[in-house]
Amino acid sequence: MDTSRLTRIDETSWQIEPSGAMRVPGIIYGDETLIRAMDDKVAEQTANVASLPGIVKGAYVMPDAHWGYGFPIGGVAAFDPNEGGVVSAGGVGFDVSCGVRTLLTGLTVPEVRRVQERLADALMSSIPAGVGSHSGITLQGREMDAMLRGGAAWAVEKGWGGAEDLARIEERGRMEGADPDCVSERAKKRQRREMGTLGSGNHYLEVQAVETLYDPDTAAVLGLAEGDVVVTIHCGSRGLGHQIGTEFLRDMLPAAAEAGIHLPDRELACAPIHSPIGERYLGAMRSAINCALANRQILGEFAREVFARFFPDHPLDLLYDVSHNTCKVETHTVDGRPRRLFVHRKGATRAFGPAHADLPEALRGVGQPVLIGGSMGTGSHILVGTGAGDKAFSSACHGAGRAMSRRAALKRWRGRQVVDELAERGILIRSPSMRGVAEEAPGAYKDVDQVVIAAERAGLARRVAHLRPLICVKG
DNA sequence: ATGTAC
Numbered sequence: 001m002d003t004s005r006l007t008r009i010d011e012t013s014w015q016i017e018p019s020g021a022m023r024v025p026g027i028i029y030g031d032e033t034l035i036r037a038m039d040d041k042v043a044e045q046t047a048n049v050a051s052l053p054g055i056v057k058g059a060y061v062m063p064d065a066h067w068g069y070g071f072p073i074g075g076v077a078a079f080d081p082n083e084g085g086v087v088s089a090g091g092v093g094f095d096v097s098c099g100v101r102t103l104l105t106g107l108t109v110p111e112v113r114r115v116q117e118r119l120a121d122a123l124m125s126s127i128p129a130g131v132g133s134h135s136g137i138t139l140q141g142r143e144m145d146a147m148l149r150g151g152a153a154w155a156v157e158k159g160w161g162g163a164e165d166l167a168r169i170e171e172r173g174r175m176e177g178a179d180p181d182c183v184s185e186r187a188k189k190r191q192r193r194e195m196g197t198l199g200s201g202n203h204y205l206e207v208q209a210v211e212t213l214y215d216p217d218t219a220a221v222l223g224l225a226e227g228d229v230v231v232t233i234h235c236g237s238r239g240l241g242h243q244i245g246t247e248f249l250r251d252m253l254p255a256a257a258e259a260g261i262h263l264p265d266r267e268l269a270c271a272p273i274h275s276p277i278g279e280r281y282l283g284a285m286r287s288a289i290n291c292a293l294a295n296r297q298i299l300g301e302f303a304r305e306v307f308a309r310f311f312p313d314h315p316l317d318l319l320y321d322v323s324h325n326t327c328k329v330e331t332h333t334v335d336g337r338p339r340r341l342f343v344h345r346k347g348a349t350r351a352f353g354p355a356h357a358d359l360p361e362a363l364r365g366v367g368q369p370v371l372i373g374g375s376m377g378t379g380s381h382i383l384v385g386t387g388a389g390d391k392a393f394s395s396a397c398h399g400a401g402r403a404m405s406r407r408a409a410l411k412r413w414r415g416r417q418v419v420d421e422l423a424e425r426g427i428l429i430r431s432p433s434m435r436g437v438a439e440e441a442p443g444a445y446k447d448v449d450q451v452v453i454a455a456e457r458a459g460l461a462r463r464v465a466h467l468r469p470l471i472c473v474k475g
Numbered sequence: 476a477t478g479t480a481c
Contacts, residue, residue, distance in 0.1 A: 094477070190478070202476080242476060242477045245476085
């Protein structure tokens with residue numbers, strides 16, 4: 001990105017001054033290296049988002065951002081329904097409520113090392129992974145609708161996990177306002193056999209070691225100690241969310257024109273929040289959020305079943321579950337006035353600070369866990385929200401972000417070679433797709449450490465722990 | 476991300 005077009009606010013905050021149709025500034029967080037490495041298209045897309053009706057304060061961009069469909073991935077934008085604000089399917093993304101959950105095992109690295117190969121094989125055979133994978137669970141009719149209304153709470157009622165899990169999931173495991181009647185039959189049909197499946201691409205289940213603690217006191221509250229083993233799952237709403245995204249991106253284009261909204265880019269298709277299609281999208285998108293929450297709940301239970309075979313005395317406790325592709329109604333104080341806003345986070349994690357009423361009591365002293373997935377080789381990070389200044393409506397980054405296209409990665413690496421190199425470093429990869437592994441080679445990703453350091457310096461969240469992968473089941 | 480094109 002050409003930094004000469006930006007105003008540098010401080011070490012890690014850069015501003016695109018409003019010009020042309022922009023209603024608010026664009027704010028990009030990141031150190032100079034990250035900003036320079038970003039495509040100019042990120043700045044262009046940010047300026048486009050800043051021109052949408054009803055946008056409040058600014059169009060925000062996280063340090064791991066790259067250009068996406070309409071909105072940048074790593075973008076945050078909030079809209080006020082009372083000022084003509086819009087909702088945009090492109091502002092949420094195709095994989096609605098894609099997210100990350102981390103479970104504590106109470107095990108230490110040597111205990112897991114002893115069974116690492118067998119554990120990897122067992123996870124691989126119990127966690128459905130890859131394009132079009134199936135778990136054996138089928139849902140249709142009223143049961144599908146119950147899942148779409150109930151999310152992880154539905155999954156718990158059906159026997160996947162316990163009620164204590166729900167407090168540790170955003171929205172307490174169940175997104176209000178979901179309306180399965182707004183979800184097309186085609187979207188439901190695609191999901192019929194996909195509950196409890198990981199999917200493909202950058203989705204994974206990892207067994208990880210807590211390698212470094214940046215804040216041992218906060219880590220202790222989260223239940224993390226150096227040398228502990230945790231399980232992290234990254235996946236979303238599978239075919240259902242994708243179908244909803246596809247349909248509403250298509251249908252919001254004429255709707256925007258009818259509402260008299262000028263779109264600088266047709267990929268920014270959106271509709272007024274209080275319009276028939278805006279409300280239908282919200283009903284469908286919230287159903288997809290529940291689908292993703294239920295999916296991660298079921299996958300977490302599959303992991304519990306596998307671990308119970310190896311370690312019957314070590315139940316897995318849910319640390320937290322975050323979604324990073326959502327539009328949620330939240331109250332934020334803007335210019336001294338609390339306002340009810342529709343906050344779009346696309347490739348961005350909610351990062352509420354300490355004392356926030358939506359956090360479970362056990363976490364209110366430290367802030368919301370922010371779970372950041374890295375690559376297979378470099379590991380992941382756990383941060384907590386600070387709430388300080390309510391920056392970017394209390395949001396933070398979501399991952400490392402690709403540094404190289406899938407195509408370029410395929411030309412550079414062979415999947416088998418990536419698996420062998422990681423095995424030498426004690427990281428066992430299991431995947432149905434060696435092509436997928438090559439595409440996901442650690443070298444194809446940005447340096448996640450640099451991303452989270454930038455997020456911390458920008459005051460979006462603060463680092464608590466770095467996790468190193470031991471086993472990765474890759475979709 | 477995605478029954479990797481309807």
